[in-house]
Amino acid sequence: MLFFSYFKDLVGREVTVELKNDLAIRGTLHSVDQYLNIKLENTRVVDQDKYPHMLSVRNCFIRGSVVRYVQLPPEGVDVELLHDATRREARGG
Amino acid sequence: MTDLKIIGNRNSQQQPDIKLLRLLVDKKMATDAGLENLVDQIISVITNDGRNIVGVLKGFDQATNIILDESHERVYSTKEGVQQLVLGLYIIRGDNISIVGELDEELDASLDLSALRAHPLKPVIH
Numbered sequence: 349m350l351f352f353s354y355f356k357d358l359v360g361r362e363v364t365v366e367l368k369n370d371l372a373i374r375g376t377l378h379s380v381d382q383y384l385n386i387k388l389e390n391t392r393v394v395d396q397d398k399y400p401h402m403l404s405v406r407n408c409f410i411r412g413s414v415v416r417y418v419q420l421p422p423e424g425v426d427v428e429l430l431h432d433a434t435r436r437e438a439r440g441g
Numbered sequence: 442m443t444d445l446k447i448i449g450n451r452n453s454q455q456q457p458d459i460k461l462l463r464l465l466v467d468k469k470m471a472t473d474a475g476l477e478n479l480v481d482q483i484i485s486v487i488t489n490d491g492r493n494i495v496g497v498l499k500g501f502d503q504a505t506n507i508i509l510d511e512s513h514e515r516v517y518s519t520k521e522g523v524q525q526l527v528l529g530l531y532i533i534r535g536d537n538i539s540i541v542g543e544l545d546e547e548l549d550a551s552l553d554l555s556a557l558r559a560h561p562l563k564p565v566i567h
Contacts, residue, residue, distance in 0.1 A: 367539060368565040369491060381474035385505070391542075400559050401493050401517060404549035405485055405542030409476060411505055414489065414539040414565050 350437050355380040364419040365410055371399055384412035476501045479543055486533060487540040491562035495544060496531065505535030522555035539565055
Protein backbone atom coordinates (compact mmCIF):
# COMPACT_ATOMS: atom_id res chain seq x y z
CA MET A 349 0.00 0.00 0.00
CA LEU A 350 2.97 2.29 0.57
CA PHE A 351 3.67 2.99 -3.06
CA PHE A 352 -0.02 3.34 -3.82
CA SER A 353 -0.23 6.10 -1.19
CA TYR A 354 3.03 7.55 -2.42
CA PHE A 355 1.78 7.83 -6.01
CA LYS A 356 -1.53 9.24 -4.83
CA ASP A 357 0.42 12.13 -3.30
CA LEU A 358 2.05 12.74 -6.68
CA VAL A 359 -1.27 13.27 -8.50
CA GLY A 360 -1.13 16.46 -10.53
CA ARG A 361 2.65 16.31 -11.03
CA GLU A 362 4.45 15.85 -14.30
CA VAL A 363 6.00 12.38 -14.58
CA THR A 364 7.65 10.24 -17.24
CA VAL A 365 6.60 6.61 -17.38
CA GLU A 366 8.97 4.22 -19.10
CA LEU A 367 7.32 1.01 -20.26
CA LYS A 368 8.74 -2.46 -20.66
CA ASN A 369 8.55 -2.02 -24.44
CA ASP A 370 11.01 0.92 -24.15
CA LEU A 371 8.29 3.49 -24.88
CA ALA A 372 8.56 6.52 -22.57
CA ILE A 373 5.50 8.70 -22.05
CA ARG A 374 5.49 12.05 -20.31
CA GLY A 375 2.32 13.54 -18.85
CA THR A 376 0.49 14.82 -15.81
CA LEU A 377 -0.34 12.11 -13.30
CA HIS A 378 -4.14 11.96 -13.13
CA SER A 379 -4.71 8.92 -10.96
CA VAL A 380 -3.32 5.64 -9.68
CA ASP A 381 -5.12 2.53 -8.46
CA GLN A 382 -4.28 -0.45 -6.27
CA TYR A 383 -2.51 -2.25 -9.15
CA LEU A 384 -0.43 0.88 -9.77
CA ASN A 385 -2.19 1.32 -13.09
CA ILE A 386 -1.50 4.92 -14.06
CA LYS A 387 -3.60 7.48 -15.85
CA LEU A 388 -1.78 10.34 -17.54
CA GLU A 389 -3.17 13.52 -19.07
CA ASN A 390 -1.63 15.74 -21.75
CA THR A 391 0.63 12.92 -22.76
CA ARG A 392 3.42 13.02 -25.27
CA VAL A 393 5.77 10.24 -26.21
CA VAL A 394 9.37 11.19 -25.42
CA ASP A 395 10.79 10.10 -28.80
CA GLN A 396 7.90 10.95 -31.14
CA ASP A 397 9.86 10.47 -34.35
CA LYS A 398 10.72 6.91 -33.43
CA TYR A 399 7.32 6.18 -31.87
CA PRO A 400 4.51 7.96 -33.76
CA HIS A 401 2.04 5.28 -32.63
CA MET A 402 0.36 7.51 -30.06
CA LEU A 403 0.29 10.84 -31.90
CA SER A 404 -3.48 11.19 -31.56
CA VAL A 405 -3.61 10.19 -27.89
CA ARG A 406 -3.68 12.94 -25.24
CA ASN A 407 -4.97 10.95 -22.25
CA CYS A 408 -4.03 7.41 -21.49
CA PHE A 409 -4.31 4.54 -19.09
CA ILE A 410 -1.12 2.55 -18.55
CA ARG A 411 -1.38 -0.93 -17.10
CA GLY A 412 0.73 -1.23 -13.96
CA SER A 413 2.20 -4.53 -15.11
CA VAL A 414 4.03 -2.95 -18.07
CA VAL A 415 5.64 -0.07 -16.19
CA ARG A 416 9.41 -0.29 -15.88
CA TYR A 417 10.20 3.11 -14.34
CA VAL A 418 8.33 6.19 -13.22
CA GLN A 419 10.55 9.25 -13.34
CA LEU A 420 9.42 11.70 -10.66
CA PRO A 421 9.99 15.41 -10.27
CA PRO A 422 12.84 15.92 -7.76
CA GLU A 423 10.65 18.07 -5.54
CA GLY A 424 8.13 15.22 -5.31
CA VAL A 425 10.63 13.01 -3.52
CA ASP A 426 10.93 13.32 0.24
CA VAL A 427 13.55 10.74 1.15
CA GLU A 428 13.09 11.19 4.91
CA LEU A 429 9.36 10.59 4.64
CA LEU A 430 9.93 7.47 2.53
CA HIS A 431 12.53 6.17 4.99
CA ASP A 432 10.09 6.54 7.88
CA ALA A 433 7.23 5.00 5.92
CA THR A 434 9.26 1.97 4.81
CA ARG A 435 10.52 1.40 8.36
CA ARG A 436 6.99 1.63 9.69
CA GLU A 437 5.80 -0.83 7.03
CA ALA A 438 8.66 -3.22 7.82
CA ARG A 439 7.65 -3.15 11.50
CA GLY A 440 4.18 -4.17 10.35
CA GLY A 441 2.10 -1.17 10.98
CA MET B 442 -18.52 14.81 -3.92
CA THR B 443 -22.22 15.02 -3.00
CA ASP B 444 -21.72 11.90 -0.86
CA LEU B 445 -19.08 13.72 1.14
CA LYS B 446 -21.37 16.69 1.77
CA ILE B 447 -24.18 14.48 3.03
CA ILE B 448 -21.90 12.87 5.59
CA GLY B 449 -20.52 16.25 6.61
CA ASN B 450 -24.05 17.50 7.34
CA ARG B 451 -25.21 14.42 9.15
CA ASN B 452 -22.28 14.51 11.50
CA SER B 453 -22.10 18.28 11.81
CA GLN B 454 -22.71 18.07 15.59
CA GLN B 455 -19.98 15.46 16.07
CA GLN B 456 -16.57 14.70 14.65
CA PRO B 457 -16.77 13.78 10.97
CA ASP B 458 -16.37 10.07 10.36
CA ILE B 459 -12.81 10.07 9.07
CA LYS B 460 -12.77 6.38 8.19
CA LEU B 461 -15.92 6.68 6.10
CA LEU B 462 -14.62 9.83 4.43
CA ARG B 463 -11.35 8.12 3.57
CA LEU B 464 -13.27 5.13 2.21
CA LEU B 465 -15.30 7.41 -0.06
CA VAL B 466 -12.23 9.30 -1.24
CA ASP B 467 -10.49 6.00 -1.97
CA LYS B 468 -13.58 4.79 -3.81
CA LYS B 469 -13.67 7.96 -5.84
CA MET B 470 -9.96 7.58 -6.65
CA ALA B 471 -10.61 3.98 -7.68
CA THR B 472 -13.35 4.96 -10.12
CA ASP B 473 -11.16 7.82 -11.40
CA ALA B 474 -8.48 5.32 -12.24
CA GLY B 475 -10.80 3.01 -14.17
CA LEU B 476 -11.88 3.10 -17.78
CA GLU B 477 -15.56 4.06 -17.30
CA ASN B 478 -14.99 7.56 -18.67
CA LEU B 479 -13.90 5.99 -21.95
CA VAL B 480 -16.91 3.75 -22.54
CA ASP B 481 -18.48 4.32 -26.00
CA GLN B 482 -15.47 6.39 -27.01
CA ILE B 483 -12.82 5.52 -29.56
CA ILE B 484 -9.72 4.16 -27.89
CA SER B 485 -6.32 3.10 -29.10
CA VAL B 486 -4.99 -0.01 -27.40
CA ILE B 487 -1.35 -1.05 -27.48
CA THR B 488 -0.92 -4.72 -26.71
CA ASN B 489 2.04 -6.46 -25.12
CA ASP B 490 3.12 -7.85 -28.49
CA GLY B 491 3.29 -4.31 -29.89
CA ARG B 492 0.07 -4.23 -31.89
CA ASN B 493 -2.09 -1.14 -32.06
CA ILE B 494 -5.84 -1.76 -32.12
CA VAL B 495 -8.33 1.08 -32.47
CA GLY B 496 -12.03 0.68 -31.68
CA VAL B 497 -14.98 1.73 -29.58
CA LEU B 498 -14.74 0.67 -25.93
CA LYS B 499 -17.88 -1.27 -25.02
CA GLY B 500 -16.85 -2.83 -21.75
CA PHE B 501 -14.05 -3.65 -19.34
CA ASP B 502 -13.48 -5.21 -15.94
CA GLN B 503 -11.08 -4.97 -13.00
CA ALA B 504 -8.52 -7.14 -14.82
CA THR B 505 -8.51 -4.64 -17.75
CA ASN B 506 -10.14 -7.19 -20.04
CA ILE B 507 -11.64 -5.07 -22.79
CA ILE B 508 -14.48 -5.33 -25.30
CA LEU B 509 -13.85 -3.35 -28.47
CA ASP B 510 -16.43 -2.79 -31.18
CA GLU B 511 -15.81 -1.78 -34.81
CA SER B 512 -12.14 -2.32 -34.19
CA HIS B 513 -9.26 -2.26 -36.63
CA GLU B 514 -5.56 -2.86 -36.32
CA ARG B 515 -3.06 -0.24 -37.45
CA VAL B 516 0.01 -1.94 -38.83
CA TYR B 517 3.15 0.19 -38.83
CA SER B 518 6.06 -0.51 -41.14
CA THR B 519 9.06 1.35 -42.53
CA LYS B 520 8.39 0.28 -46.11
CA GLU B 521 4.90 1.68 -46.54
CA GLY B 522 2.35 3.82 -44.72
CA VAL B 523 0.12 2.55 -41.95
CA GLN B 524 -2.14 -0.31 -43.08
CA GLN B 525 -5.54 -0.72 -41.46
CA LEU B 526 -6.92 -4.22 -40.97
CA VAL B 527 -10.59 -4.57 -40.10
CA LEU B 528 -11.14 -6.78 -37.04
CA GLY B 529 -14.72 -6.07 -35.92
CA LEU B 530 -15.83 -7.03 -32.42
CA TYR B 531 -12.87 -7.98 -30.24
CA ILE B 532 -12.25 -8.99 -26.67
CA ILE B 533 -8.71 -8.41 -25.46
CA ARG B 534 -7.51 -10.13 -22.34
CA GLY B 535 -6.15 -7.68 -19.77
CA ASP B 536 -2.85 -9.55 -19.43
CA ASN B 537 -2.01 -8.56 -23.00
CA ILE B 538 -2.77 -4.86 -22.69
CA SER B 539 -0.06 -2.23 -22.23
CA ILE B 540 -1.80 1.07 -22.90
CA VAL B 541 -5.37 2.22 -23.38
CA GLY B 542 -5.33 5.67 -24.94
CA GLU B 543 -8.24 8.02 -25.50
CA LEU B 544 -8.14 8.76 -29.23
CA ASP B 545 -8.58 12.45 -29.99
CA GLU B 546 -10.68 12.28 -33.16
CA GLU B 547 -9.68 15.74 -34.35
CA LEU B 548 -5.99 15.00 -33.94
CA ASP B 549 -6.46 11.62 -35.55
CA ALA B 550 -8.23 13.11 -38.57
CA SER B 551 -5.34 15.52 -39.05
CA LEU B 552 -2.85 12.67 -39.29
CA ASP B 553 -1.89 11.35 -42.70
CA LEU B 554 -1.58 7.67 -41.83
CA SER B 555 -0.57 6.68 -45.35
CA ALA B 556 2.54 8.84 -44.99
CA LEU B 557 3.41 7.66 -41.50
CA ARG B 558 6.33 5.26 -41.42
CA ALA B 559 7.76 3.66 -38.31
CA HIS B 560 9.06 0.42 -36.93
CA PRO B 561 6.36 -1.61 -35.22
CA LEU B 562 6.49 -1.24 -31.43
CA LYS B 563 8.65 -3.71 -29.59
CA PRO B 564 6.92 -6.38 -27.52
CA VAL B 565 6.84 -5.98 -23.75
CA ILE B 566 9.55 -8.01 -22.03
CA HIS B 567 8.77 -8.65 -18.38
